Structure formats: structure tokens, C-alpha cells
Amino acid sequence: MEKIAVIGAGALARVFCRRFAAALAGRCEITGIMSRTFEKTEALAAETGAAACRTLDDLLALNPGYVVEFAGVQALKDYASAVLARTNLIAVSAGALADPAFRAKAEEAARGSGHRLIIANGAIGGLDLLRTYALMGGAKLEFESLKAPKSLAGAPGLKGRTLSEEREEVAFSGSIDEAIREFPKNVNVAVAARAASAAEQSRMTLRSVPGLKETTHSLRIENQLLHAELSFSSRPDPENPRSSVSAAWSVLACLDALTAPIAFF
Incomplete structure (x- = not known):
């Protein structure tokens, strides 16, 4: 045991x-x-x-x-x-x-x-596939997360700003390293994907979508021989909407x- x-x-x-x-x-x-x-x-x-x-x-x-x-x-x-x-x-x-x-x-x-x-995979899957890209080398990774405004509330990257409850907006766009500093409770999965893939180039977009019922993470990765697109959706934990x-x-x-x-x- x-x-x-x-x-x-x-x-x-x-x-x-x-x-x-x-x-x-x-x-x-x-x-x-x-x-x-x-x-x-x-x-x-x-x-x-x-x-x-x-x-x-x-x-x-x-x-x-x-x-x-x-x-x-x-x-x-x-x-x-x-x-x-x-x-x-x-x-x-x-x-x-x-x-x-x-x-x-x-x-x-x-x-x-x-x-x-x-x-652990966390809110996404496919880290084993991303390791394949890491071993091959030369990967480019793009990661996008769609989240409800309340799940992003209070993040350092908002600098006190309140996200709209009426219109979709980009809460963050930049490197994954910067994203984890600005939204430390929201982008763990993007950091895991970047680390697993050892991507030479990576970019993160975090979108605030009012009325969103499911958090969605999408990633696109490619090298000279392979290309993959993965998407994962999950409903936030009612006790902790920042987590899945x-x-x-x-x-x-x-x-x-x-x-x-x-x-x-």
C-alpha cells in the first residue's frame, strides 16, 4: 500500500x-x-x-x-x-x-x-505529447485561455482594474513567463505546457469572456515536422472559481x- x-x-x-x-x-x-x-x-x-x-x-x-x-x-x-x-x-x-x-x-x-x-496535467492534458516536441526540438507554442471575469478578479496584472461584465476583452497578451507573474493563480497550465514542450518560442493570451460557463484552454504547437491543436474545457470549482x-x-x-x-x- x-x-x-x-x-x-x-x-x-x-x-x-x-x-x-x-x-x-x-x-x-x-x-x-x-x-x-x-x-x-x-x-x-x-x-x-x-x-x-x-x-x-x-x-x-x-x-x-x-x-x-x-x-x-x-x-x-x-x-x-x-x-x-x-x-x-x-x-x-x-x-x-x-x-x-x-x-x-x-x-x-x-x-x-x-x-x-x-x-500533473492539471486542467489540461497532453503533456506527454508536448514532451515529444521537446525531444524533437524547435517547437513554437501558442496558448490561449478563456475565463469568466470573476475568475480573474484581483490578479496583480489587472492593477486594480475591473473587467467588464458585458463585453469580451483581452486581459493579457505576452510571454508565458510574464503571464505567471501577472496572473499567478490563472496560468499554471500554460507554464506546464511551456515547460513540457521546451518551446523555443511561446506566447500567452488570456481572454475575459462575460457569461462564460466553462474555462477553455487551447494550445497550438508546431515544429518542422509536426503540428497539433488541443482544446480543453471545464467548469470552475464552485468553491474556488480560479481553479478547475x-x-x-x-x-x-x-x-x-x-x-x-x-x-x-
Whole structure:
């Protein structure tokens, strides 16, 4: 039985924990949970039957085979090296990879311990296909996200501006690295796509669409021999409109692939 520990107790962590037993029964068990707010940690741990941990040391003392992260970019940056020194880490906050210093530090920690930082698909799929482009080289990536205005509200890149509830507008257009700085809670999937594809050229467009019922991510990638267009749509989590429940499910799918007798990559 593979031991799993969880960092985070927000909406995505709750989806993950509540669907965990049905998806991974007999193969994995959640042994511990840690988050910034101990009251939330206790509540989710009690619901899950796991230990409520106050510190990362307490969490890692449970000897999990995998730690899964649902706590955001800064939390991933804060904890990744310490986790990787002890065990494997599955992360959804791929936006952290936009920071070259963090990526280098995480890679060094993983190489030194023999553990792995695994980036889950999150709200999109196809990272395996994008790795094909990375190995071939010379890829150009264009990424576009359509989101409801309220899901972008408060982002640093808006600089206090309120997006229209009546007309569609471009909230951001530029590089993916700049996008993660300006919209840190909205473009993790674009950073994951760029990192997976190792694209030599990349561009991000973020559109605000009033009345939008589903968040849509579309990517176009090409090199001298191949061309692909992928599109993914999902409804926002009612508890956290900035996130998609598919991010939690993608971690379950990742653990399924890592522990199932037959795996699909």
C-alpha cells in the first residue's frame, strides 16, 4: 500500500481526498495532511482518516511514497527541496517552474536524492505529447485561455482594474513567463505546457469572456515536422472559481498510472 501525504486543505485538496478511496482503493492510502490553516487541516484529516500535521517535518515523518501539492506556487517553492530530499513530489502548481532559480534548485534536490518532481496535467492534458516536441526540438507554442471575469478578479496584472461584465476583452497578451507573474493563480497550465514542450518560442493570451460557463484552454504547437491543436474545457470549482476540479482529478489519474498494473502515458 503506497502512502500518500497532502499539502493543502483547500477546494482542490478536498476534491482529491473525497474521491481518493474510490479511485485508488487497495493501492494507496492518505496518511497525513498539512496546510497553512490548521483548523482546515484538522477538518479534512478527520474526514479522510489521516493525521493532521502542523509542520512539514511531521508530514514527512509519516514516510509517504508521494507527497501531493495543492497549496499554490509559493508553497511549492517553499517545500519542494525538503520534500524531494525525502520522497517523490506530485505538484499542480506548475507556475513555479517559470522561476529558473526554483527549477534549478528542485532539479538539484531530485537528482541528489533520486526522487522525482512530477507535474500533473492539471486542467489540461497532453503533456506527454508536448514532451515529444521537446525531444524533437524547435517547437513554437501558442496558448490561449478563456475565463469568466470573476475568475480573474484581483490578479496583480489587472492593477486594480475591473473587467467588464458585458463585453469580451483581452486581459493579457505576452510571454508565458510574464503571464505567471501577472496572473499567478490563472496560468499554471500554460507554464506546464511551456515547460513540457521546451518551446523555443511561446506566447500567452488570456481572454475575459462575460457569461462564460466553462474555462477553455487551447494550445497550438508546431515544429518542422509536426503540428497539433488541443482544446480543453471545464467548469470552475464552485468553491474556488480560479481553479478547475480537473486539477484534483489529474493527480488521482497520475497516482493511478504510477501504481496500476497497466498504465497509460
